[in-house]
Amino acid sequence: MTTEPLDRNPPDGGRPENDEILAGExxxxxxxxxxxxxxxxxxxxxxxxxxxxxxxxxxxASFNGDYQEQQPSTAVFQAIERRLFTENRRVEVxxxxxxxxxxxxxxxxATSAIAAVALLYIxxxxxxxTTTNNIVAELSAPNDPVALRVSFNPAxxxxxxxxxxxxxxxxxxxxxxxxxxxxxxxxxxxxxGTDGELLIPAKLRSRIGxxxxxxxxxxxxxxxxxxxxxxxxxxxxxxxxx
Amino acid sequence: xxxxxxxGLINRVAIGDRQAFTDLYRVTSPKLFAICLRxxxxxxxxxxxxxxxxxxxxxxxxxxxxxxxxxxxxxxxxARNHAIDIIRARKPVNDDIDEVFDxxxxxxxxxxxxxxxxxxxxxxxxxxxxxxxVHAQSVRRAYVEGLTYAELADDLRVPLNTVRxxxxxxxxxxxxxxxx
Numbered sequence: 001m002t003t004e005p006l007d008r009n010p011p012d013g014g015r016p017e018n019d020e021i022l023a024g025e026x027x028x029x030x031x032x033x034x035x036x037x038x039x040x041x042x043x044x045x046x047x048x049x050x051x052x053x054x055x056x057x058x059x060x061a062s063f064n065g066d067y068q069e070q071q072p073s074t075a076v077f078q079a080i081e082r083r084l085f086t087e088n089r090r091v092e093v094x095x096x097x098x099x100x101x102x103x104x105x106x107x108x109x110a111t112s113a114i115a116a117v118a119l120l121y122i123x124x125x126x127x128x129x130t131t132t133n134n135i136v137a138e139l140s141a142p143n144d145p146v147a148l149r150v151s152f153n154p155a156x157x158x159x160x161x162x163x164x165x166x167x168x169x170x171x172x173x174x175x176x177x178x179x180x181x182x183x184x185x186x187x188x189x190x191x192x193g194t195d196g197e198l199l200i201p202a203k204l205r206s207r208i209g210x211x212x213x214x215x216x217x218x219x220x221x222x223x224x225x226x227x228x229x230x231x232x233x234x235x236x237x238x239x240x241x242x
Numbered sequence: 243x244x245x246x247x248x249x250g251l252i253n254r255v256a257i258g259d260r261q262a263f264t265d266l267y268r269v270t271s272p273k274l275f276a277i278c279l280r281x282x283x284x285x286x287x288x289x290x291x292x293x294x295x296x297x298x299x300x301x302x303x304x305x306x307x308x309x310x311x312x313x314x315x316x317x318x319x320x321a322r323n324h325a326i327d328i329i330r331a332r333k334p335v336n337d338d339i340d341e342v343f344d345x346x347x348x349x350x351x352x353x354x355x356x357x358x359x360x361x362x363x364x365x366x367x368x369x370x371x372x373x374x375x376v377h378a379q380s381v382r383r384a385y386v387e388g389l390t391y392a393e394l395a396d397d398l399r400v401p402l403n404t405v406r407x408x409x410x411x412x413x414x415x416x417x418x419x420x421x422x
Contacts, residue, residue: 017414024413028384029326030391032335036327054311059366059420061315066386069272070279076289077267080296085260178259215257229257233304236258 023052027060146173146218146234163190163216163235170221176229177204178213178236187214189223212239243269248313249306256303267296273314274321281325281388291328295321326388335390369419377408381416384409 025031026039043050152159165171172191175198176184185207188198200208208214215236217229224230248269254262274295278288298320306316370378380394391409395402 020417021410021413024417025409028381028409028413029322029388030384030394030409031330033327033330036330057319058311058315059416060385061312061318062366063382063385064273064277064314064318066382067273067276067280067318070276071272072275072289072292076275076292077264077271077296080267080293083293084297084300176257178254178257184257213257213259217257233257238258238260 019049019052023049024056026053027056165190165218171218171231172221172223173216173234174219174223174229176215176217177207178215179207183228184215186224186227189219208239210239210241213237214239245313252299252303252306252313252316255300256306263296263300266299270314270317271296274317277318277321278325280386281322281329287328288325291325292321295324298324322388329388330390335392366416366420369416372419373412373415374408377412380405380408381412 022039026036031039039053043053147164149162149164150159151162163173165173172189174189175187177187178184185204187200187204187208190198213236215229215233217224217233218231219229220231248266251262251266251269255266271292275288275292278291278295279285282288282291299317302320306313370381373381376398380398383389384394389397391402391406394409395405398405
């Protein structure tokens with residue numbers, strides 16, 4: 001039986017101080033683009049190395065005091081808004097549901113390439129009749145805490161799509177109204193086994209109009225215990241008149 | 243603006259609040275623009291970079307909500323990383339990085355035990371004061387202006403390897419000092 005000496009070098013043959021230097025050089029910015037990319041890839045997979053980088057970033061943050069504030073031209077923010085919101089909105093109008101699906105897949109899949117593959121995985125479709133003769137399908141992706149329940153009533157031809165939390169995770173999805181300033185207000189929790197309709201309290205109804213921001217978060221079963229969103233926000237968007 | 247207020251704004255940006263995004267831009271863009279301008283040294287390029295920076299801020303705001311740290315540091319890091327990536331792409335650095343550094347006899351505490359995000363060690367300013375003045379200036383200029391080892395070497399009229407050794411030793415001394 002062999003025993004590893006306690007003070008052996010890390011498996012990469014480097015020493016702790018080498019990682020400390022590499023992390024510091026990355027934060028200083030002296031490295032080549034290729035080296036920067038290598039380091040960023042390593043940060044994604046090596047948490048203790050990522051912590052070394054984060055610590056240098058935090059330590060050297062006081063150097064940011066050397067940057068004397070300068071006003072950019074007003075055209076810059078207009079261009080940012082145009083790129084972020086105008087182009088997105090056009091996609092939203094055209095794509096409706098698929099845009100919503102994009103939100104769900106964004107939750108658990110890091111890259112759009114993987115997410116595209118994930119859509120192919122939406123194959124765990126279980127069709128089963130219910131007492132009301134509705135046909136129900138649950139669309140989910142592996143490891144995703146959120147599923148879409150599609151319920152279809154053949155009698156009237158209505159199809160509803162309801163976001164639900166994965167039952168095995170014992171979470172609920174909660175809908176929030178996000179005001180321009182101040183805290184989000186709960187509009188309700190999506191209850192499993194219902195048709196996805198939420199009854200909005202009378203005093204909140206006037207606040208849901210053009211431009212209001214709605215968001216859905218994953219919360220402990222039954223809804224947020226604090227009255228404010230506690231879990232990750234999986235979808236959000238602005239309301240508009242159709 | 244207080245850090246907690248700014249963190250609140252970023253959290254609201256994370257849930258798609260456009261007003262919060264507008265407010266965050268108004269408060270923070272002069273600083274982030276200054277970063278882009280100082281590193282890129284061209285107003286037009288800096289304004290283009292600033293667009294990209296805020297698009298990243300919008301997209302990455304959720305990761306701030308989950309992580310921690312100071313909001314100003316988080317924002318400045320996005321801006322610096324973007325600006326530095328641009329100049330490194332434009333002017334490639336020939337760094338045949340000697341991955342195994344030859345800085346024997348420096349002793350380092352175990353990073354696993356000692357990494358703490360809080361500013362609980364000595365402040366870096368005090369530790370910079372313990373470095374040789376030229377070395378400290380090199381560290382600071384590399385950071386603030388986004389210089390490479392070669393650019394620093396040209397500027398200081400010393401061989402590249404000398405500058406590299408200065409900075410690497412300085413990093414180790416700073417770390418040792420801040421953990422003291």
